[in-house]
Amino acid sequence: MSVVLEINDLSAGYGPLRVLHEINLSVQRGERLAIVGLNGHGKTTLFRAITHLVGWQRGSIRFDGTEIGGARSLGEGRRTPGIVRLGVAMTPQGDAIFPGLTVRQHLDCGAWSRRAWKERAKRREAIFDLFPPLRKLENTVVGTLSGGERRMVSVGRALMTEARLYLIDEPSLGLAPIISQRVVAALREIDVMDGAMIIAEQNVSLLDGQVDRMIGMHAGRLRGDVGHVELG
Amino acid sequence: MDLAMIVYALNLSAIYALLAIGISLLWSSIGMMNMAHGASFAVAGYGALVAGDLLLPGINAALQGSALLPLVTFVVLLAAGVGSGALFGVLIYLLAFLPIHDKANFAVRGLIVTLAINLATVQALLWWFGPRQQALPNIFGFGRLNLLGVPVRYDQAATILATAVLLSVVLSWLRLSRKGLEIRAMMQNAEGAALSGISVRRTALPVMAVTGAMAGAAAVLLSQTVYVSPGAGAMPLIKGMIIALLGGLGSVPGAAVAALLIGALEAATGVIPFLGQRMVLLVQFGFIILVLIIRPRGIGGLLDETRK
Numbered sequence: 160m161s162v163v164l165e166i167n168d169l170s171a172g173y174g175p176l177r178v179l180h181e182i183n184l185s186v187q188r189g190e191r192l193a194i195v196g197l198n199g200h201g202k203t204t205l206f207r208a209i210t211h212l213v214g215w216q217r218g219s220i221r222f223d224g225t226e227i228g229g230a231r232s233l234g235e236g237r238r239t240p241g242i243v244r245l246g247v248a249m250t251p252q253g254d255a256i257f258p259g260l261t262v263r264q265h266l267d268c269g270a271w272s273r274r275a276w277k278e279r280a281k282r283r284e285a286i287f288d289l290f291p292p293l294r295k296l297e298n299t300v301v302g303t304l305s306g307g308e309r310r311m312v313s314v315g316r317a318l319m320t321e322a323r324l325y326l327i328d329e330p331s332l333g334l335a336p337i338i339s340q341r342v343v344a345a346l347r348e349i350d351v352m353d354g355a356m357i358i359a360e361q362n363v364s365l366l367d368g369q370v371d372r373m374i375g376m377h378a379g380r381l382r383g384d385v386g387h388v389e390l391g
Numbered sequence: 392m393d394l395a396m397i398v399y400a401l402n403l404s405a406i407y408a409l410l411a412i413g414i415s416l417l418w419s420s421i422g423m424m425n426m427a428h429g430a431s432f433a434v435a436g437y438g439a440l441v442a443g444d445l446l447l448p449g450i451n452a453a454l455q456g457s458a459l460l461p462l463v464t465f466v467v468l469l470a471a472g473v474g475s476g477a478l479f480g481v482l483i484y485l486l487a488f489l490p491i492h493d494k495a496n497f498a499v500r501g502l503i504v505t506l507a508i509n510l511a512t513v514q515a516l517l518w519w520f521g522p523r524q525q526a527l528p529n530i531f532g533f534g535r536l537n538l539l540g541v542p543v544r545y546d547q548a549a550t551i552l553a554t555a556v557l558l559s560v561v562l563s564w565l566r567l568s569r570k571g572l573e574i575r576a577m578m579q580n581a582e583g584a585a586l587s588g589i590s591v592r593r594t595a596l597p598v599m600a601v602t603g604a605m606a607g608a609a610a611v612l613l614s615q616t617v618y619v620s621p622g623a624g625a626m627p628l629i630k631g632m633i634i635a636l637l638g639g640l641g642s643v644p645g646a647a648v649a650a651l652l653i654g655a656l657e658a659a660t661g662v663i664p665f666l667g668q669r670m671v672l673l674v675q676f677g678f679i680i681l682v683l684i685i686r687p688r689g690i691g692g693l694l695d696e697t698r699k
Contacts, residue, residue, distance in 0.1 A: 210585075210586065212582065212585075234493030234494055234495070235493070236493065236581070236582060236585050236591075237493040239582075239585035239586060240585050240588050240589060240590040240591075241590075243585070243586060243587065243588040244588050249586050251582070251583065251586060256579075256580045256582075256583030256586070257575075257576050257579040257580055257583060257584075258579060258580075259575070259579050260572075260575065260576065260579065264572055264575075267569075267572060268572060268573070268576045268584070268587045268589070269587050271587060271588030271589070272588075276569065316587065320588070
């Protein structure tokens with residue numbers, strides 16, 4: 160098995176605040192990994208460091224052999240589109256990233272590659288198969304949807320173009336238990352054959368049996384690589 | 392309110408809408424307050440002037456006496472204005488957007504850099520063309536069109552028509568094209584757009600060019616009533632900016648509504664006997680201040696997808 164993502168000594172933060180402390184992590188091809196931990200312990204910051212959205216960062220991040228980390232003097236977000244185009248798909252924390260667009264336009268935004276844009280009608284259908292409630296809402300403005308529906312749109316957008324690394328931030332945040340189970344089940348259905356998926360989540364029992372490996376995160380450090388666990 | 396006044400109001404609104412929508416669009420999509428918009432306006436006026444000097448004698452000779460002549464002249468001047476406005480937009484992009492767009496406090500830095508570009512451009516125009524006001528060739532003559540019993544000046548009719556066409560082209564481009572989708576995505580959430588692989592740098596270039604082109608169109612259309620001069624951009628810039636503010640900065644429909652309101656207000660103030668033309672600015676600004684006190688987010692604040 161080859162390595163999709165290899166993180167070495169990654170530190171990151173915002174201004175004087177240091178959130179991540181020398182993180183080391185490697186993710187194998189085909190793996191579904193969960194990073195679990197409480198609020199404010201750096202799960203989101205780790206994702207944002209991979210996509211260059213934190214204030215500052217240093218340390219190496221190798222994605223499929225390409226170095227996408229390193230210290231930088233440029234502002235946050237400048238390299239993000241380039242990293243996305245390398246094949247990293249991230250669903251940010253919270254919802255409805257484009258509140259004024261319809262579900263259909265929102266999904267089209269995710270189809271950045273030339274091929275995905277050409278096939279966007281077919282791919283939208285695939286997303287609607289994955290999240291059936293969205294089919295009826297195709298022409299509804301995203302800002303008026305419920306929390307669960309928005310989360311489905313947000314995940315759906317990330318799936319419009321094939322990625323080799325999916326970063327799913329807090330899929331259950333603010334959702335009713337039954338809906339978050341549906342979202343997690345849909346994540347389970349996504350094919351990550353030649354890539355990998357990392358899910359950041361607080362609710363450990365929700366991910367029970369849905370992922371290959373769990374790592375705890377505490378105070379900006381990864382703690383305890385627990386492998387697959389069955390919770391009673 | 393008689394009908395001729397409504398035509399005058401629409402004429403003013405059309406030009407204001409071209410400027411205000413450009414400013415609003417720039418702010419909401421790339422977060423830049425473009426103080427060089429007035430310079431785009433002035434540069435486009437001179438672009439049309441130079442193109443007119445170079446091309447029109449030939450066109451006049453070729454189409455001597457033809458009924459098409461005014462139309463061809465109009466198209467040539469408008470194209471020259473739009474083209475030089477768009478080119479100047481690209482120049483602003485290279486100087487004021489590309490180097491600093493990801494630095495801290497870009498909104499303020501952008502304001503300062505574009506203000507500097509504005510001042511430098513006005514000085515450069517003064518140095519090259521001199522302070523003399525110059526008139527574009529009068530395209531439409533001084534004839535009037537009789538529309539349902541209302542006398543409409545040819546240039547007024549052309550301004551209203553050309554603005555309506557230009558704005559519907561720009562707005563449908565925003566609504567229907569892929570670039571338009573990317574721009575609207577960026578307007579609503581810049582970070583989400585970055586995560587969808589939409590690069591600010593690649594999207595900002597067409598936005599700057601299009602808004603520059605809109606300022607250029609406004610310059611050519613307005614030059615039928617106002618002379619072309621180096622400082623010609625100051626008043627359109629100020630009016631465009633306050634109308635964009637009134638419309639709720641960042642809202643395109645809001646800016647259009649605000650332009651209609653301010654155009655109507657200006658036309659109405661001009662004919663009220665005890666106010667008259669000299670009180671126009673006072674009434675306009677008073678009205679805008681009043682609206683912003685009551686509704687700080689402007690007219691469009693509730694209408695739609697504005698930048699928070």
